[in-house]
Amino acid sequence: MRIGTLFFNERITNDMLHAQTQLADTQLQLSTGRRIVTPSDDPSGAKAVLDTEKFQTTTEQYQENIAQITPRLELEETVLANADDIMQRVRELAIQGATDVYSTLDKGFIADEIDQLLEQMKGLAGTKDSNDEYLFSGFDRKTAPINDTSIYPPQIDQTTGLYSSNFTYEGDQGSRKVPISANRQVLDVENGHEVFFFRERDLVNNTVTQKSVFESIYNLSAALRTDPTAAVQPDMDAVIADIEASMDQLTSVRSKAGARLSTIEQQESANADFILNYESQLATIRDLDYAEAITRLNRDTTALEAAQSSYVKIQGLTLFNYL
Numbered sequence: 001m002r003i004g005t006l007f008f009n010e011r012i013t014n015d016m017l018h019a020q021t022q023l024a025d026t027q028l029q030l031s032t033g034r035r036i037v038t039p040s041d042d043p044s045g046a047k048a049v050l051d052t053e054k055f056q057t058t059t060e061q062y063q064e065n066i067a068q069i070t071p072r073l074e075l076e077e078t079v080l081a082n083a084d085d086i087m088q089r090v091r092e093l094a095i096q097g098a099t100d101v102y103s104t105l106d107k108g109f110i111a112d113e114i115d116q117l118l119e120q121m122k123g124l125a126g127t128k129d130s131n132d133e134y135l136f137s138g139f140d141r142k143t144a145p146i147n148d149t150s151i152y153p154p155q156i157d158q159t160t161g162l163y164s165s166n167f168t169y170e171g172d173q174g175s176r177k178v179p180i181s182a183n184r185q186v187l188d189v190e191n192g193h194e195v196f197f198f199r200e201r202d203l204v205n206n207t208v209t210q211k212s213v214f215e216s217i218y219n220l221s222a223a224l225r226t227d228p229t230a231a232v233q234p235d236m237d238a239v240i241a242d243i244e245a246s247m248d249q250l251t252s253v254r255s256k257a258g259a260r261l262s263t264i265e266q267q268e269s270a271n272a273d274f275i276l277n278y279e280s281q282l283a284t285i286r287d288l289d290y291a292e293a294i295t296r297l298n299r300d301t302t303a304l305e306a307a308q309s310s311y312v313k314i315q316g317l318t319l320f321n322y323l
Contacts, residue, residue, distance in 0.1 A: 026296050036286050049286045056278035058182075059271050065178045066268050069188050072129055073261050076189045079124050079135065080254035083213070086117050086124075087247045090217055093117075094243055097224045098236045104228060111224040115154065118217040122146055125196055125214075136192030138172030145171035145192035146214065154222035161232045165218040169193040180267045186260050190253055198249040200242070213249065216242040 039046035096102065097110045125146045128134055133141035151164035169192055176188040196213045220243060223234030 026300055032288075034286055034288055045285050049282060052278050052281050052285070056275060056282070059274050059278070062180050063268065063271050063275070066180050066264055066271070069178050069186070070261070070264060072135065072189050073257060073264070075127065075129060075135060077254065077257050077261060079127050080195075080250055080257060083121060083124050083250050084247070084254060086121050087213070087243065087250060090114060090117055090220065091240070091243050091247065094220050094236075094240050097220070098240065107224040111154070111221040114217060114221040114224070115152075118214060118221065121214060121217060122148060125192055134171065135189055136171065136195055138191035138193075139174045139176065140172035143171055145169060146196070148214070150218055154218050154225060156222050156226055156230070156232055156234060158230060158232050163215070163219045163222050165215045165222070167212050167214040167218075169197060180264060181271065184263075184267060186263060187256075190256070195250070195253050198245060200245060211242060211245070213246040216246040 036042050036045050036049060093110050093114055097107050102110065125136055126134065126144055127136065131141075134143065134145055137143050137145045147168045147170045149166045149168075151166075155164050156162070157164050171192050173191050173193050175191050175194070177185040178188055179185050198211060198213075200209050200211050216239075219234075220239050223236060223239050226232075226234050
């Protein structure tokens, strides 16, 4: 069986084209630093890269969520700490004012300080974040959360026997939950209704009354300002009980905020570890082994040069070379 010149030409040409393709692929890998440049280089590896990149991108978004809500939670914790300090002072003044040691004039001075504390508490409720949005207005962050239409100075209406306080929540009662991992969400910040308003149950009459931190402070001031000769006198025990209920409300919310900050801190650390792991996986699957690639480049170059040399020699043969 004779093998013609045409066969040799085709065979060497194919070898040369294959060597050129191999060399070009290796050069491309070296220029990109990637072992997998196109999916055809390693279909299963390419799929693993896409899956890992998806997990990494999602986890990075969780980290971005954490970065956005952490300052708001830290601000909330600071506000609640200040609110707690205010209520501690209010309680001290309530106990002082409830005694018979102080004159009506002295109690008026105590009430003046309480009025200032009330203004500070309302200021805390109207705190804005770095985006100039109200912290405690729920989803409606452009609306001031508290509206005060109380009568000042604080007083008891001698006709109705009721305190003349009137504080209403004007914000939205929703609270946004933010995903920080595949199976964990955290509350952004409680709305102002959950922070500053609470319900008080009367077990004797089986009734529930909604009250607020502001109302508790206002009523204390009104009680201390009430003329001892007035027909309607305040129930100081009930006033102090409301103050303590307000303190319990703020303490509860502050505790929850602190727990969320702790949860976020732990999850942020875990997410960072996940991202490092994903990067390591991508490096193993996708990135190029430069030492192996350079060895392959030298081998492919040698193979191409050999194919080209053979092609030149075959082209130079004449009929007499085959006799």
